[in-house]
Amino acid sequence: MKNKSLVSINDFSREEHIQIMDFAEKFEKHPTQKILEEYVVATLFFEPSTRTRLSFESAASRLGAKVIGFSEPGSTSVKKGESLRDTIITVANYSDIIVMRHPLDGSARFASEVSRVPIINAGDGANQHPTQTLLDMYSIRKTQGSLDNLNIAFVGDLKYGRTVHSLVMALCNYNTTFHLVSPDELKLPSSVKMHIKENNHEYHQYSDIMKVIPHVDILYMTRIQRERFSDPLDYEKVKNSYVLRNSMLEKSKPTLKIMHPLPRINEISIDVDDSPQAYYFTQALNGVYVRQAILAAILGVKVN
Amino acid sequence: MEKDVIRKELKVSAIENGTVIDHIPSKTVFQVIKILNLKEAENQILFGTNLESAKMGKKGIIKVSNKFFQADEINKIALVAPNATLIIIKNFKVSEKKKVQVPDVVEKIVKCFNPNCITNNEDVTSNFTVIDKNELKLKCHYCEKITIKSTISFLSS
Numbered sequence: 001m002k003n004k005s006l007v008s009i010n011d012f013s014r015e016e017h018i019q020i021m022d023f024a025e026k027f028e029k030h031p032t033q034k035i036l037e038e039y040v041v042a043t044l045f046f047e048p049s050t051r052t053r054l055s056f057e058s059a060a061s062r063l064g065a066k067v068i069g070f071s072e073p074g075s076t077s078v079k080k081g082e083s084l085r086d087t088i089i090t091v092a093n094y095s096d097i098i099v100m101r102h103p104l105d106g107s108a109r110f111a112s113e114v115s116r117v118p119i120i121n122a123g124d125g126a127n128q129h130p131t132q133t134l135l136d137m138y139s140i141r142k143t144q145g146s147l148d149n150l151n152i153a154f155v156g157d158l159k160y161g162r163t164v165h166s167l168v169m170a171l172c173n174y175n176t177t178f179h180l181v182s183p184d185e186l187k188l189p190s191s192v193k194m195h196i197k198e199n200n201h202e203y204h205q206y207s208d209i210m211k212v213i214p215h216v217d218i219l220y221m222t223r224i225q226r227e228r229f230s231d232p233l234d235y236e237k238v239k240n241s242y243v244l245r246n247s248m249l250e251k252s253k254p255t256l257k258i259m260h261p262l263p264r265i266n267e268i269s270i271d272v273d274d275s276p277q278a279y280y281f282t283q284a285l286n287g288v289y290v291r292q293a294i295l296a297a298i299l300g301v302k303v304n
Numbered sequence: 305m306e307k308d309v310i311r312k313e314l315k316v317s318a319i320e321n322g323t324v325i326d327h328i329p330s331k332t333v334f335q336v337i338k339i340l341n342l343k344e345a346e347n348q349i350l351f352g353t354n355l356e357s358a359k360m361g362k363k364g365i366i367k368v369s370n371k372f373f374q375a376d377e378i379n380k381i382a383l384v385a386p387n388a389t390l391i392i393i394k395n396f397k398v399s400e401k402k403k404v405q406v407p408d409v410v411e412k413i414v415k416c417f418n419p420n421c422i423t424n425n426e427d428v429t430s431n432f433t434v435i436d437k438n439e440l441k442l443k444c445h446y447c448e449k450i451t452i453k454s455t456i457s458f459l460s461s
Contacts, residue, residue: 085427085428104420104421104426105418105420105446105447106423106428106445106446107422109445109446127449128448
């Protein structure tokens with residue numbers, strides 16, 4: 001993994017995913033390890049994403065690295081019309097690794113081709129967000145003890161959510177049964193379903209969330225956005241059918257964990273927050289350990 | 305009948321040595337010329353379009369003297385002329401005949417259909433992996449979206 005860019009989740013093998021999760025486990029035990037004191041981490045956010053940026057900067061700081069960068073392009077040369085290519089080549093001269101978020105699809109792959117230092121993709125448009133996928137995998141492994149033989153439900157917008165697509169792809173490396181709960185308009189794209197089939201896993205589609213709750217180990221909630229519907233009436237019809245309330249969890253397995261990539265709007269009622277099954281805030285905390293692990297693995301330093 | 309054949313032969317005259325690209329759809333002759341960058345070539349080039357064809361109704365044909373294309377160069381035209389025949393001519397005689405094949409990788413010539421792709425917004429050369437040669441599905445190396453036959457368009461140089 002040393003010096004390898006992380007652009008798409010598939011850039012790293014199943015074994016490399018496991019190594020990152022093993023590293024993250026070590027960081028969870030010993031979060032502060034000054035193993036990157038000699039390193040400069042650049043965080044280039046061509047569009048704002050407070051959560052992802054703070055999580056990366058927190059990870060880098062706990063490792064003792066210096067962090068440089070910008071949180072939105074407004075005050076930079078990008079605004080003057082500098083090309084992405086030139087920005088990346090320049091910043092690569094100032095840093096040992098670049099974390100970038102950019103509104104255009106494919107921008108991270110292109111950056112990895114012009115940069116002399118490795119790139120970590122922190123989201124390129126609607127395309128990929130591999131560090132989110134790795135923290136989701138880590139959260140599942142940690143709460144269920146393994147990534148194998150699980151029943152995982154995805155709920156909400158399965159059509160446009162890149163988080164869902166990447167996680168489904170990555171989980172196809174494990175023995176997973178997928179339960180896909182969405183309104184008709186927002187079903188998982190057939191290309192992703194093909195991938196499940198090609199890997200000989202099962203998937204089941206539902207429109208009623210109550211049908212899956214008693215049977216699953218993970219309930220991965222996502223937000224349904226009004227603007228995804230061409231007819232506003234269709235949105236009104238479904239908007240309340242995919243909201244999780246504490247009372248709905250009565251028949252669930254005690255080991256069920258509820259995940260969400262955050263930010264949450266109203267798709268998980270706040271009365272769920274006190275349930276021992278609510279896991280979304282811990283999931284976000286895991287993001288720091290996983291990002292520490294990714295930085296350490298790519299920079300090739302020893303983790304204690 | 306025979307008279308017809310003779311007349312057809314005369315429409316685009318024979319070459320002594322070189323390559324004949326036959327069975328090009330009439331509509332895409334100029335695209336083939338562009339894809340092969342024949343504008344820049346110094347070779348003698350003869351071409352015809354809207355010629356009668358028993359197989360295709362109407363067809364185009366291109367003859368390039370003293371030019372023998374590399375496989376990856378000529379196979380690019382399969383995107384617009386999937387049934388084209390390549391005929392290698394030596395001393396006015398057919399020395400080899402073959403069909404074009406859809407290549408594994410397509411660079412430069414195709415535009416990614418995703419308006420939010422980096423290749424449509426910055427000076428980045430487009431690059432696709434052909435994931436389905438029959439249906440013609442191209443996966444963008446950058447944005448990972450799939451351009452299909454009905455959404456394909458070609459970059460103007």
